[in-house]
Amino acid sequence: MSTQTQTETFVLHNRASPEPVVHEPAQEPEPELSPKWRYPKVLSAGMSFFVAGVNDGSLGSLIPYVIRSYGIGTDMVAVIAKRYGTTFAGWLVAALSNSTICQYLDLGPILAVGAALQILAHVLRTWMPPFGLYVVTFFLASLGQAYNDTHANTFVSSLRGAHRWLGFIHAMYMAGCLVSPFVATAVASANQDSQWALFYLFPLGLGVANLALLGVSFWDRMALAPKRRRHVAGMSGGVAAESSGKSALMEITVTLRTPGVWLLSLFFFFFLGATITAGGWMVEYLVNIRNGNVKDMGYVPAGFYGGGFLGRLILAEPTHRLGERRMIFIYAMLCVGLQLVFWLVPNIITEAVAVSLLGFFSGPFFATGISVGSKIFAPELRSSAIAFVFVLGQIGGSIFPALTGIIASRVGVQVLQPMLVGLLGAAGVSWLVLPKDAGLHRD
Structure with missing residues (x-):
């Protein structure tokens, strides 16, 4: 997901602290942490994104096996598995509960809860559970990812030179997406009677x-939230709980009244709709429309994710230096052109190359969006605002893959191509709607 702006001016009034103070007033930064712990924390944030990428990147390769094992159609896979229904519900619950949980827990425990929920999801998946329970695991995994992704982004976006660190952690997500199709396809195709569920031992x-x-x-952040520690003394439990509840509700209200939340969400709405739809359905498209072998086509998403991995690492700095507004729009137009090649040239090798380049040029989108958001949103609202941007963007990542599957069940999976062209074009146009703040273009 995307990094482009300059992040060195991220938190101008909070530079003394390399870490975000979750829901703390900007004038009360925590003491500066030793630089030797800054890098382990960034590495840990990157690991969280890698785990999320392994989970998300595997499903496209597993869909043909899921359909055949459970005896379901593409409409059921779309409505349940592809980020619609249970998966979107996980992101929604996280967004609504984020402000409240930050009243009680510091950064470390929130990240740990997110990691534990993902572990639980993979434990339940490894034995190929009944389809209903398999569906529920997507809620658990998305809820855990939402807590991890939101707060890891908030932490990293407050660091000096954050555009580089955001590029790194989001590249780690793509690295997970790159690795998982190889592992998933190898496990799923190892036996004549596929044991595809054993793949989940890997993300476990x-x-x-x-x-x-x-x-x-994050050993130093494993505690109650700092704000709550200051105010809980001398208060009865009931009064403290009431105060925290009002504070969380007020934060949600202020966040949703911030225009930048809705404008940035519009960009992610179309961008996530395009990338999640492409990643989830390209294998089924190549198998059914281009008559590709299911075992070989399972590796094609790796080209898309590999391109995204390189794009997030290589293009982060040029995008930052040349202007995120201009460069993301240029990348979006290039992506539309590459998608047209994927659609109109009936050659699997050409399509695989086009998909890889599509991943490369769309690579900076997500981290750049987070970088811009970190400048637009006030520090005390940042984690809450990013959480809502994620969940509102996930509406696109939920609706469009589902819509593609539902239409595909009636007219064929070739509907994927016009859907992707429209979504990528809309993402480019919606990027131009973001505020033209001069502060977004300063180092």
Whole structure:
């Protein structure tokens, strides 16, 4: 997801602290942490995104096996698995509960809760549970990712030179998406009777390592939220709970009244709609429309994710230097052109190359959006605002894959191509709607 702006001016009045103070007034920064702990924390944030990428990147390769194992159609996969219904519900619950949980927990415990929820989801998946329970695991995984992604983004976006660190952690997400199709396809195709559910042992092990790394690197943030520690003394439990509840509700209200939340969400609405639809349905498209072999086509998403990985690392600095508004729009137009090649040239090799380049040029979108948001939103609203941007953007990531699957069940999966062209074009146009704040273009 995307990094473009300059992040070195992220928190002008909060530079003394390399870490975000969750829901703290900007004039009360925490003491500066030793630089030696800054890098382990960034690495830990990157690991969280890698685990999320492994989860998200695997489903496109597993869909053909899920359909055949459970005896369902593309409409059921769309409505349940592809970020609609249960998955979107996880992001929604996280957005609504984010302000409240920040009243009670500091950064470390919130990240740990997110990691633990993802571990639980993978434990339930490894034995190929009944379809209903398999569906529920998407809620658990998305809820855990929402807590991890939101607060890792908030932490990293407050660091000096944040555009580079955001590029790194979001590249780690794409690295997870790159690795997972290879592992998922290898496991799923290893036997004549596919044991595809055993793939989830891989993200389960990574999830345990992620939780351990979070515990070590954020050891100094494993406590009650600082605000609550200051105010809880001398208050009865009932009064404290009432005060926290009002504060959380007020923060949600102020966040939703911020125009930048809705404008940035519009960009993510179309962008996530395009990338999640492409990642989830391109294998089924190549198998059914281009007559590709299901085992070979399972590796094609790796080209898309590999391109995204390189794009997030290589294009972060040029995008930052040349102007995020201009460059993201140029990238969006290039993506539309590449998508037209994918659609109109009936050659699997050409399409695979086009998909890889599409991933490369769309790579900076997500981290850049977060970078811009971190400048638009006030520090005390940042984690709440980013959470709502994620969940509102996830509406696009939920509706469009589902809509693609529902239409595909009636007219064929070739509907994928016009859907992607329209979404990528809309993402480019919606980027131009964002505020033209001169502060977004300063180092």
